[in-house]
Amino acid sequence: MMRITGYKSHGVAAAVALVNAVTTRDGDDSEDALRAVLRDNGFFWHHFEPRDAEPFRRWGRTLRPFFEATELEQAVALLNELMMEVPMHPHLADHDPHGLHIHYAPPSARLPHRFRATTLMNLSELVVEHGLSRTGVCAAPGCDRVYADTSRAGRRRFCSENCANRTNVAAFRARRRAPRDTSPRQSGPAAPGTEPD
Numbered sequence: 232m233m234r235i236t237g238y239k240s241h242g243v244a245a246a247v248a249l250v251n252a253v254t255t256r257d258g259d260d261s262e263d264a265l266r267a268v269l270r271d272n273g274f275f276w277h278h279f280e281p282r283d284a285e286p287f288r289r290w291g292r293t294l295r296p297f298f299e300a301t302e303l304e305q306a307v308a309l310l311n312e313l314m315m316e317v318p319m320h321p322h323l324a325d326h327d328p329h330g331l332h333i334h335y336a337p338p339s340a341r342l343p344h345r346f347r348a349t350t351l352m353n354l355s356e357l358v359v360e361h362g363l364s365r366t367g368v369c370a371a372p373g374c375d376r377v378y379a380d381t382s383r384a385g386r387r388r389f390c391s392e393n394c395a396n397r398t399n400v401a402a403f404r405a406r407r408r409a410p411r412d413t414s415p416r417q418s419g420p421a422a423p424g425t426e427p428d
């Protein structure tokens with residue numbers, strides 16, 4: 232899985248994990264899987280209650296169009312619309328594993344609300360910095376998972392190493408089969424579309 236550069240972007244990775252859990256063919260949107268999304272991304276997963284499952288699933292479906300957006304305008308409009316709907320009340324918090332950081336929802340907000348606020352703000356920050364160049368749907372044929380790239384290089388096009396490798400191997404084989412291709416080229420699979428960082 233991708234490594235995230237810092238606490239500021241934990242909401243980005245959490246959004247990706249949630250969208251993949253609830254909107255993909257092979258996704259697992261069970262309560263345990265939702266708890267894992269929270270735990271893996273530094274949210275208070277032990278605050279999760281069974282009644283929160285549906286709001287989380289809904290939020291995952293709500294965020295998917297952001298990752299599918301091909302026009303910046305479209306993505307900005309969606310984030311703006313959602314930010315109008317999620318009441319924010321920023322304040323500083325200091326807890327593991329992030330240390331001092333900003334909470335965007337009101338202090339009294341329950342977990343789903345806090346999750347919505349943080350994912351929205353972190354995705355917005357990513358867009359401000361990089362436009363849509365860091366997010367998308369996996370480029371591997373047949374894969375419907377989304378990704379976000381917060382590495383310095385920012386060249387990720389796949390949801391996972393696995394998808395990057397099988398796509399590059401397939402492209403390499405296709406090139407070798409091409410009869411007219413006599414030009415000398417470097418041997419070995421094409422440069423990976425995603426770099427481990």
Ligand SMILES: [Zn+2]
Pocket residue numbers: 324326329332333334
């Ligand atoms: Zn926090």
Ligand SMILES: [Zn+2]
Pocket residue numbers: 369370371374375376389390391394
């Ligand atoms: Zn993939």
